[in-house]
Amino acid sequence: MNKPANPSPALTVSIESFSYRKGLPAPPTEHGGGFVFDCRCVPNPGREERFKALTGQNQAVADYLRERSEASAFELHCFALIEQAVSSYLERGFNSLEVAFGCTGGQHRSVYFAEKLAAKLQSVKNVTVKLSHRDMPR
Template identity: 40%
Template sequence: MKLIIVSGLSGSGKSVALHTLEDLGYYCIDNLPLFLLTELATVIAQLEDPVYDQTAVGIDARNKPENLATLTRIIDEARALGLECRVAFLDAQTDTLITRFSETRRKHPLTNADRSLREAIVLERQYLEPILRGATWHIDTTHTNVHELRDLIREQVAGESSPRTSILLQSFGYKYGAPHDVDFVFDVRCLPNPHWEPELRRLTGLNPAVAAFLDGHPEVTRMRDDILAFFDRWIPEFETDGRSYLTIAIGCTGGQHRSVYLAEALRNHFEAGGHKVMVRHRELP
């Protein structure tokens, strides 16, 4: 069982780190009162519930300073329970943090009528010093944007710079209307239509006879290869940008033959590349 504690300066990217861990399958809890961490670790160790096999907890300066000083002891106790416990500490230069708060108009948790933003950041560093000393990873986000921070977290936790995008392929018939809420739509009505072959009309693009018919036309192969070449070129860019899901719709006249065949061809290609793929043939029963 893994327990990751995410801490650091306000404005340094802790929320981004927790969201990234959530995308990696971690059960995430933000702003947990530190005095509850021991109880949480004990419950996780005893439950042996797969849901909590990977848990991440956000700890910040809203905890009392005397509680923050106990974190090292709490981590030792968690490890004694059999948890693999690591600490990610996010930091940034003070001027950068001030700029970020100014741009977002957020209120620093330690500012008040008698304490300026700069003074609050200095005080926060003092409060979090015990956590920094025991951190497994110290990540400086001064010159890091959101996407770069996500990659840093993935590299540290999962050993990968970007996750594979999950792909939803949908075939459809234009005669019934184009689908909504898709990222890409390809119109393949220009391809030879098996509907006009009497022996193929009642079949679908899932049938080997229909596939053989379409395979026999070079324009079908060119269309398939052009679509695949486009996505082979651009999916890595979507993944670098943190895109988790991509929906691709392929339409022919009735949604029975050409669109179904090409959706299945794309499925085979993407699955061979390590993507999680779902296929929906909207017009098939």
């Protein structure tokens, strides 16, 4: 992702995973800018017994999803759109962006993509990342 030419105020990107069974995340309190991505178009590792007790933070689940072309395509397209928004928000001096990933149970796919995006954005200058998993089992 290209860095903006001029230093800009910090942008906080709040990333949340959630379960559609428990409803959409609450709207942001700021200007309302952001995205909600539906991960249910990606194969569900939770349908396989070996993954049921795991989450998108576990390496076995990450490996399963990384091997699926649907997951790679989903990541490519979602992250490109988010990167475009981050660059624009930084250039325009916006201070917050909300990104949410939802799946059926809020445990596997949404957690995986939220974690991947958070890791990717950690290195972007003037961006602070806040990551939360609303419905992931504790």
